[in-house]
Amino acid sequence: MTGQEASPPRRLAERALDTTAENPWPLRLLSSKMAQYIDRMPPVWVEGQVVQLNRRPGAGLAFLTLRDTAADMSLPVTVHPRILEAAATPLGEGAHIVVHAKPTFWPKRGTLQLEADQLRAVGVGELLARIEQLKRVLAAEGLFDAERKRPLPFLPAAVGLICGRESKAEHDVVVNARSRWPGLTFEIREVAVQGGRAVEEVSAALAELDADPGVDVIVVARGGGGVEDLLPFSNETMVRAAAACRTPIVSAIGHETDTPLFDLVADHRASTPTDAARRVVPDVAEQRRGLAQCRDRIRQAITARLRAEQETLRALRDRPVLADPHALVERRAEEITAARVSAGRALTWRLERVGADLEGHRGRLRALSPAATLARGYAVLRTHDGDVVRAPADAEPGEQLEALLAGGRLVLEVQGDPDARTMED
Template sequence: MTSTTGALPARALDTTAGTPWPVRHLSAKIAEYIQRMPSVWVEGQVVQLNRRPGTTLAFLTLRDTDTDVSVPVSLHTRVLEQATTEISEGAHVVVHVTPAFWPKRGSLQMQADEIRAVGVGELLARIEHLKRILAAEGLFEPSRKKPLPFLPRVVGLICGRESKAEHDVVVNARARWPQVRFEIREVAVQGTQAVSQVSAALAELDADPAVEVIVVARGGGAVEDLLPFSNETLVRAAAACRTPLVSAIGHETDAPLLDLVADHRASTPTDAAKQIVPDIGEERARLQQARSRIRAAITHRLHREEEGLAAMRSRPVLARPHTVLDAEAEQVARRRQAGRRALEDRLHAGAADVSRLAAQVRALSPAATLDRGYAVVQHGDDLVLRDPAEVEVGQALRIRVARGELPATVAPATPRFTGPEHEDEGAT
């Protein structure tokens, strides 16, 4: 049996196992605390809206657009009727609520006294403001864009469940390149679950090393339907993605912020299929053209080289390589002959000079005089006799002629001539 109220601890910190608070007291304390809370404006998305028949009450669930958090809200039907725009499930609203705690059930509920739908203009203004913030951070810079792989083996695809976008991407991609494989993640692409599910799928595919490119596809829609793809949480998750990302959210006129932060934007899911894989027919045609160009270039180069070789072979120096040697040999022969002639002429001239000098020497030699019939008379110590007065009668002399010597003795002189031409001649 519980203690009396007067014996209850005054504070929650003072309670023990022996002196606990009864449930009614705890509920009263919670209700008292919550009643002190002021009213607050709350923004979220209506995910459930129920009007109870026979009553003036309506109940809705207000969910956060970024995370999976929701609170129940009760309001009078007149509050819904006073809203400037009809409130329906999926509407983005701001609600003026007061927290209320029901002690009997121990439940917390928000009681609304005013509700306003957030208009498209205001939503677009908020997106534009977020766009300026993200642009200032550099998330839209072209330098951050990653190039697409030429031929990805595995493509990650994030799309709605059994959606037309999935069909367009898969069918068109496989028509262009049948070997391409897909890792498909079917998620909510609109509503309150879209941001969390798309972000989770994006993180999962980005962590898969086999996935080489990721496509986020949706087949367009109203501005309200595309709001999750301009959500800051999702946009930042896409900016942090390391795998090349292709955004194929809407049509040409749709421009959610995911298009700006993605590495490549496709106007439609079909356009995304064309961007991520090449067309096998076009590639084969290009390959054939390249092979034809290479073959033509090689053939042209070979013909040009053959013509060059033929032209070189037709030159005299290559047609008759010894022609150059013949000319040089002839020149060497001419120079040898000229040198021989010069040497012979020099020898002949030298021989003539020698002969002339020899003749001169012979002419000056005493032997030449002896050859002409003259004789040399010597006496004493081989002295040449130049004057008859140098000898005496009976003195022995030697007479040298051209062919030898003769002994002689000086005899008395006897005149043997009378003519004046013989005055100087003597007798031996």
């Protein structure tokens, strides 16, 4: 610029933490730093499942997608064809593998991938050993205890069904259950029941149906399969998702000889989807037969009871007291009359005896009474104070005395001196 000095270039921040809206990093710098950071990472052993494999004849690299067996996460992997050919077991989609790879970030495309230099398949024996170890851990936590098992409802309002898309297992459960109880309602969730997405989709369906208050029981069904096909049902994430459900779960996966961990954590295990249908609902025809039998037994019991009561009434009517009700009253009246006569006689005899005893006591009392003495001509002298005069000295001359006779009383006056009276007595 003419007459002006050129402005110095903007100084970029050294660290991501120092960037601002006024001083941002260019995208190329961020991509470069990410590439540098990831490039410093050492190679790592990674385990997953092959969900896509592209191997073109004559190409210098083969491409595959490695997915986590318990989550919806995946990364692209590049590997030299000779490493694939050196694998002990031919690899294909669905194989469970372990790779030794170096993380690489491509700044232009903004993608992260793994560059594998070693690869090996995880054998069935090793997978079963891991499942057995997980089984011991979960059993120690009590997830398989019988006390945790919930009973099935007698007649569920709605059945939650988790199955594969357009699977025969769905047909077996729905058709057989509705043949036993027509009009049964189903809440069906069609999900992946094998492969890399099985754990995530089955776990999500379990949580969704368990949260539905209208669903009384959940059936998880699939039509069996090999050991590799049933591996998701021994995944710890799915097993813990089933253990967290409050709704009773019926497991109808695998065959009678298969024992995935999901069977152990479920409340009930069915050998087949058809067996699951028989477990979750009663047979309406069988219930009707049972009701008919119950009605017959009730009718027989009522008839027998009525007959017994009729016999009791007949026996009561045949008793003499009911045949002639007055007989009991008349017999009691006769007993009362007899008792009254007997009581009258006893009372008369008692009164006569008591009267005789009273006359005897009266005679003895009369003989001992002072009145008898007075009747023979004696008298009792008493002073004015009522004291009995027993000797001449007990009265003074001129004192008036009262004489009690048999026929009445007399008032007397004492005359003469006491000594003369004494001498006269």
